[in-house]
Amino acid sequence: MSTSLPVDRFRSEADALGETFxxxxxxxxxxxxxxxxxxxTTDLQRFAVASDDYNPIYFDDELAATSGxxxxxxxxxxxSSVLGWEAGPPECDLRQDGIGNExxxxxxxxxxxxxxxxxxxxxxxxxxxxxxxVVSTLDDVEIKSGRSGMFLLLVIAREFKNEEGDxxxxxxxxxxxxAYG
Amino acid sequence: xxxxxxxxPSAVGLFRFSAITWNPHLIHYNRDVAMSEGHENxxxxxxxxxxxxxxxxxxxxxxxxxxxxxxxxNKRAVLVGEQVTCSGxxxxxxxxxxxxxxxxxxxxxxxxxxxxxxxxxxxxRSS
Numbered sequence: 001m002s003t004s005l006p007v008d009r010f011r012s013e014a015d016a017l018g019e020t021f022x023x024x025x026x027x028x029x030x031x032x033x034x035x036x037x038x039x040x041t042t043d044l045q046r047f048a049v050a051s052d053d054y055n056p057i058y059f060d061d062e063l064a065a066t067s068g069x070x071x072x073x074x075x076x077x078x079x080s081s082v083l084g085w086e087a088g089p090p091e092c093d094l095r096q097d098g099i100g101n102e103x104x105x106x107x108x109x110x111x112x113x114x115x116x117x118x119x120x121x122x123x124x125x126x127x128x129x130x131x132x133x134v135v136s137t138l139d140d141v142e143i144k145s146g147r148s149g150m151f152l153l154l155v156i157a158r159e160f161k162n163e164e165g166d167x168x169x170x171x172x173x174x175x176x177x178x179a180y181g
Numbered sequence: 182x183x184x185x186x187x188x189x190p191s192a193v194g195l196f197r198f199s200a201i202t203w204n205p206h207l208i209h210y211n212r213d214v215a216m217s218e219g220h221e222n223x224x225x226x227x228x229x230x231x232x233x234x235x236x237x238x239x240x241x242x243x244x245x246x247x248x249x250x251x252x253x254x255n256k257r258a259v260l261v262g263e264q265v266t267c268s269g270x271x272x273x274x275x276x277x278x279x280x281x282x283x284x285x286x287x288x289x290x291x292x293x294x295x296x297x298x299x300x301x302x303x304x305x306r307s308s
Contacts, residue, residue, distance in 0.1 A: 043201065050197035051232040052188055057244045067244035068304075076248050077235055081228035084203040097214060098207035112218060113206075115227030117254035117295070122247070174254075 016110055016179035017143055017150055023107040024141045024154065032105055032136045036085045036160075039074070041128040047078045074126040079160050080118055080171040085134065096180075103156070103175070106138060111152060111177040124168030132160045132168065139172065152177035183241040183269035183282065188233050190225050192261050198229055225259040230295040234284040237267040238299055242280075245304035249279070253297030257288070264289050278303050 048058045056063045057073040064072050084102040094100050097112055126132075139155040153176060160169040196210045207214035208224045215223045231253045238248065259265055269284035279302050286295040 046197070046201045050194060050201050051229060051236070052190075052194060053232060053236050055236070055239055055244070063244060069244075075232070075235075076239075076251065077228060077232050081202045081226075081232070088203065088205070094205060097218070098205040098211075100205060102203070102205075115255070117227065117252065117297075118231060119250075119252035121250055 014143075014150060017152055017177075020108060020111050020177070020179075021141060021143050021152060024138065024152070027106055028138050028141060030137065034085050034134050034136075036079070036082075036132045036134060038131045039078075039126070039128055041072060044072070044074045044078055044128055047081070048075050051075065051077075070125065071127045071129075074128070076120075076122055076126075079126060079132065079169050080120055080158065080173070106154075108177060110180055112180055113154075113175045113177045116174045116176050118171050118173045121170045122168075123170065124162060124166050126168055130162060132162055135159050135161075149178065183237060183271070183284070185266050185268035186233075186237050186240060187264055187266045189264045190229065190259065190261055192223060195223060195225065195229075195261055198226055202226070202228060220258060220260065222260040222262070225261070225263075227255050230255050230259070230286060231297070233265065233267050234269075234286055234295060234297040235299075237269050237284055238282060238301060241269070242301050242303060247302045248299055249302055250300040251297065252299075253284070253295050255295045257292055257294045259286075259288060259294050265294055278305060 045058055053075060057067055057069060058075060061072060089100045136156055136158045139157045142153045144151055144153050153174060156173050158171045159167055162168050199209045204226060208218055208220060209226055210223060212223050234253050235248065235251060265286050265288055267284060267286045269282050271280055271282055273281040279300055282299045282301060284297045285293060288294055
């Protein structure tokens with residue numbers, strides 16, 4: 001779809017995004033690793049509660065067991081929804097929009113990001129008491145133009161492995177980044 | 182047809198979701214910042230759309246089913262207090278017991294807010 005942005009606004013957005021694009025592009029393919037620490041039952045249940053999800057397989061041991069789960073089940077989206085597994089930077093180092101360094105340490109200053117979706121493969125068990133290693137890699141970044149102006153489209157791949165080294169979850173997540181005015 | 186569910190995300194619910202996912206983005210719990218970024222109110226998280234869509238599938242499939250693949254795309258922002266309805270359809274059934282499904286989330290105006298797809302492994306009847 002064609003756009004009708006004023007020329008000066010178009011140039012301003014293009015400059016701001018172009019600078020970030022070049023920085024981010026240089027990070028394509030560079031892995032960032034982190035560990036989740038031990039996942040607690042409370043973490044999984046809080047995620048369910050915050051999602052307004054009272055499926056008994058997350059709360060009722062007996063029902064989970066009779067449903068074939070080895071312990072309470074984990075909400076499937078828990079691992080791929082957590083943005084940061086570390087303590088995070090001090091508040092003074094957060095950006096004006098609250099974002100810290102959660103997104104694989106990418107150089108995204110000056111760009112507001114919104115997640116737009118994921119593609120996930122669930123490959124192994126996730127339960128309380130387990131911990132995982134996570135490798136995040138920026139797969140691709142593009143500059144695009146739409147009805148509301150120019151934006152970056154970032155695709156980040158993440159792989160979660162259990163302590164035995166088995167992959168339990170693969171996720172590709174897309175983010176849209178727009179220049180702050 | 183997969184039975185629909187409705188959700189009305191609240192401010193405290195969105196704050197709790199920010200907390201448990203360690204998502205500090207202010208647009209999810211600070212109205213002024215959300216408005217400064219062009220929204221009319223605080224914004225539902227991308228991943229919460231995904232969670233809502235998964236919930237409609239899991240409620241239908243039952244506790245013995247397993248989701249093996251799932252994906253979704255957000256199409257339109259949902260703001261705090263807006264009611265959304267998630268529904269789904271079965272698009273294919275394999276002999277191995279896997280079911281391919283599509284799911285959608287609409288706001289009260291009927292606008293598509295997110296859509297998704299999933300592969301669900303259903304339990305055998307004898308199990």
